[in-house]
Amino acid sequence: MQTQENWKTKILVMGAVVGLLSGLFAAYMMIQRAQQKNRKPELNAGDGVKVGLGLLGVMKLIADLGEK
Numbered sequence: 090m091q092t093q094e095n096w097k098t099k100i101l102v103m104g105a106v107v108g109l110l111s112g113l114f115a116a117y118m119m120i121q122r123a124q125q126k127n128r129k130p131e132l133n134a135g136d137g138v139k140v141g142l143g144l145l146g147v148m149k150l151i152a153d154l155g156e157k
């Protein structure tokens with residue numbers, strides 16, 4: 090029974106690593122852009138909604154991969 094559950098753990102760990110790396114990369118890009126403009130990075134409510142909807146779209150695409 091352990092081997093049957095092992096694939097779930099691998100997928101969760103893989104998802105966590107990908108999420109961590111993509112989040113760090115996004116933060117790095119925000120910092121770089123802010124440094125180029127010589128100002129502090131700012132996210133307003135509209136930007137937050139755009140990011141949230143984009144993430145939902147990506148999550149939907151990933152969820153649909155498992156159905157094929």
